[in-house]
Amino acid sequence: xxxxxxxxxxxxxxxxxxxxxxxxxxxxxxxxxxxxxxxxxxxxxxxxxxxxxxxxxxxxxxxxxxxxxxxxxxxxxxxxxxxxxxxxxxxxxxxxxxxxxxxxxxxxxxxxxxxxxxxxxxxxxxxxxxxxxxxxxxxxxxxx
Amino acid sequence: xxxxxxxxxxxxxxxxxxxxxxxxxxxxxxxxxxxxxxxxxxxxxxxxxxxxxxxxxxxxxxxxxxxxxxxxxxxxxxxxxxxxxxxxxxxxxxxxxxxxxxxxxxxxxxxxxxxxxxxxxxxxxxxxxxxxxxxxxxxxxxxxxxxxxxxxxxxxxxxxxxxxxxxxxxxxxxxxxxxxxxxxxxxxxxxxxxxxxxxxxxxxxxxxxxxxxxxxxxxxxxxxxxxxxxxxxxxxxxxxxxxxxxxxxxxxxxxxxxxxxxxxxxxxxxxxxxxxxxxxxxxxxxxxxxxxxxxxxx
Numbered sequence: 001x002x003x004x005x006x007x008x009x010x011x012x013x014x015x016x017x018x019x020x021x022x023x024x025x026x027x028x029x030x031x032x033x034x035x036x037x038x039x040x041x042x043x044x045x046x047x048x049x050x051x052x053x054x055x056x057x058x059x060x061x062x063x064x065x066x067x068x069x070x071x072x073x074x075x076x077x078x079x080x081x082x083x084x085x086x087x088x089x090x091x092x093x094x095x096x097x098x099x100x101x102x103x104x105x106x107x108x109x110x111x112x113x114x115x116x117x118x119x120x121x122x123x124x125x126x127x128x129x130x131x132x133x134x135x136x137x138x139x140x141x142x143x144x
Numbered sequence: 145x146x147x148x149x150x151x152x153x154x155x156x157x158x159x160x161x162x163x164x165x166x167x168x169x170x171x172x173x174x175x176x177x178x179x180x181x182x183x184x185x186x187x188x189x190x191x192x193x194x195x196x197x198x199x200x201x202x203x204x205x206x207x208x209x210x211x212x213x214x215x216x217x218x219x220x221x222x223x224x225x226x227x228x229x230x231x232x233x234x235x236x237x238x239x240x241x242x243x244x245x246x247x248x249x250x251x252x253x254x255x256x257x258x259x260x261x262x263x264x265x266x267x268x269x270x271x272x273x274x275x276x277x278x279x280x281x282x283x284x285x286x287x288x289x290x291x292x293x294x295x296x297x298x299x300x301x302x303x304x305x306x307x308x309x310x311x312x313x314x315x316x317x318x319x320x321x322x323x324x325x326x327x328x329x330x331x332x333x334x335x336x337x338x339x340x341x342x343x344x345x346x347x348x349x350x351x352x353x354x355x356x357x358x359x360x361x362x363x364x365x366x367x368x369x370x371x372x373x374x375x376x377x378x379x380x381x382x383x384x385x386x387x388x389x390x391x392x393x394x395x396x397x398x399x400x401x402x403x404x405x406x407x408x409x410x411x412x413x414x415x416x417x418x419x420x421x422x423x424x425x426x427x428x429x430x431x432x433x434x435x436x437x438x439x440x441x442x
Contacts, residue, residue: 037184
C-alpha cells in the first residue's frame with residue numbers, strides 16, 4: 001500500500017523568477033484549488049518536507065541555498081521544477097547571472113512547464129511527484 | 145478498585161492515539177470548512193504519521209533522541225495516571241516534567257528556530273502553569289461541597305465516585321480559566337507561539353523544527369495522547385456519580401473542543417507579553433476568586 005502518497009508535504013523555494021509561478025503555487029492553497037484535500041501541506045521546514053518545489057531559475061547566488069535546502073530534506077525526497085524558468089531558465093536563460101534550470105544543480109524528477117504554470121498543472125505535477133516518491137521508497141527497500 | 149485502575153490505564157494507552165488522531169482529523173476538517181475549503185480526509189493525521197515513519201530520521205545529536213523519548217513516555221504516563229484515577233496533583237506534576245523534556249529536546253539541537261521555540265514554550269508554561277495548579281486546588285475545595293462530607297479530595301477516582309453533583313456547578317470560574325489555558329496547551333491561535341499546526345508557520349516550525357521522520361511521528365502521537373488527557377480533565381469538571389453526567393461530559397468536551405477550533409480560526413497570534421498578561425489575569429479573576437469564594441462559604 002502507498003505509504004507516502006497520501007501525505008506529501010511541500011517546501012517551496014522561489015529562485016530567480018518574476019514571482020508569477022510563486023503566486024500560482026500559493027494559489028493552490030486557496031479555497032478554489034484547496035490542495036490540502038490531497039493531504040498536501042506547504043511546510044516551511046525542509047526536515048518535514050517530501051517534495052521540493054522550486055520556481056524560477058538558478059543563479060550564482062541562490063545555488064548554495066537550493067543545495068542546502070535539498071541536503072536538509074530527509075530521504076526519500078523528490079524535486080519538482082515549476083514553470084519554464086525552473087525547467088531551463090526561460091526568458092532569463094541568456095542573462096549573465098543565470099546558471100540555468102534547476103537540473104543544473106539538483107536531480108529534478110518532475111518538470112511542470114508554463115509561464116506562469118497554472119495551479120492545475122502544479123497540482124498535477126505534485127501528484128506525479130508523489131508517484132516518484134513512492135517508487136524511491138520502494139527502491140530503498142521499504143523502511144530504513 | 146485495582147481492576148478499575150488498571151483497566152483505565154490500559155484503555156487509555158491503547159485507545160488514546162486513535163481518539164486523539166480522529167480528533168486531530170476532525171479539527172483539520174472543521175478548520176477547512178470554516179475557511180471555505182473542502183479539507184483533508186478525517187484520517188489524514190494517520191496518513192501523515194505513517195508517512196513520517198517511512199522517512200529517514202536526521203538526528204542532530206543523541207540527546208535529542210533521549211529527550212524526545214522521555215517526553216513521549218512522560219506524556220503517556222501523565223494520561224495513564226489520570227485515567228487510572230490517581231492523585232490529580234501528581235498527574236499535573238508529571239505533565240510539567242513531560243513539557244520540560246520537550247523544551248530540553250529543542251534546546252539541545254542548538255538551532256536558532258528550535259531554541260526560540262523552546263524559549264517560547266517556557267513562556268507558555270509560565271503562563272498556563274498557575275491555572276493548572278489552581279485547577280487541582282479547585283477540585284480539592286469543590287469536592288468538600290459536592291460530596292457533602294465536608295472533606296476535599298485530590299484523587300481523580302474519588303472526585304468522580306463521591307461527587308453528587310458535577311463540580312463545574314461550584315467551579316464555573318476555574319472551568320473558564322482552564323478552558324482559557326487549554327488554548328495554549330492545544331497549541332491554538334492566538335497562543336500558538338512555540339509551534340503552529342497551520343501552513344502560516346511561525347519561526348519555521350518553532351520547537352519541532354529539528355525533528356524529522358519517525359521522531360516527528362512520535363511527537364505527533366504524543367500530542368494526541370496529551371489532547372485526550374486534557375479533554376479528560378475537562379470531562380472531570382462534569383463527571384459525578386450520576387449516570388447522566390457521562391453524556392453531559394462528552395457534550396461539554398465536544399463544545400469545548402469546537403470553541404477552541406473557532407477561536408483558532410478567528411484570532412491572530414499575539415505577542416508573548418499579551419499571552420502572559422491575559423492568562424495570569426484570567427487565572428487571578430476567575431480561578432482565584434472562585435476558589436476564594438468557595439473557601440469563604442465553607
